[in-house]
Amino acid sequence: MQIKELYKKDIYRGNLILVNDQYPVRLPVIQLESWMDSTYQNQKTVSYLLKQCFCKLGLKDEIVLTSAYRTFQEQQQLYEGSCKENGRVWTKQYVAKAGHSEHETGLAIDLSIRHDQQNMICPDFPYDGIAKKFRDICKDYGFIERYPQDKEKHTHIARESWHFRYVGFPHSYIMQKENLCLEEYHQFLKQYSLYQPYIYVIKNKLFEIFYVPMIQEKTVIALKNEALYQVSGNNHDGFIVTVWRKQV
Structure with missing residues (x-):
């Protein structure tokens, strides 16, 4: 045995690990790795498997990352900035408070269809076209859509079609x-x-x-x-x- x-x-x-408004991030992230040549980082396994998923789809630049790992300070700035710009009620639907964001774990990513001007809080990632193709296979690489529709009573976050979380295979x-x-x-x-x-x-x-x-x-x-x-x-x-x- x-x-x-x-x-x-x-x-x-x-x-x-479950990170939400009830359970905060408790430990620092280790083994961060940059995504391609960008400044975005995630846990090493997450970056590797996301690259494999993109390669499987034959993607060039049709889908881009708009957010990945964030520090506590970056999450705090994002939350406070959104409160000033969009109001606290709207912000609470889409932005977690610092210390309670999945982005602080290095396990979460936000994706968008490429545009000249990206919305950093609510990126455009629809349910058709190349975005649908990503959704169809991302579970093979351990990713889930973290905040789907009709689950708000559990997640306390509005539907975020762009936010994906690595949970691993076969859990996805x-x-x-x-x-x-x-x-x-x-x-x-x-x-x-x-x-x-x-x-x-x-x-x-x-x-x-x-x-x-x-x-x-x-x-x-x-x-x-x-x-x-x-x-x-x-x-x-x-x-x-x-x-x-x-x-x-």
């Missing part, structure tokens, strides 16, 4: 299959444990996914020797463990 030790301090890191597939936003997905997974995991089969791989509550400073779980796995904190009270193997 493989013995995996889970530490309370690691609840606040991982591809599946499962969330689409079950029609869950990230807040709902976290609650959904809490019904599954090491002994009764959520089972998902795709591309000749069998995935077992489960939640581990963090009650003490350290929790130990035992996994099969041949198992490959990833662990992500949920940024609140525990971990999401993803185990996979080839389907027999």
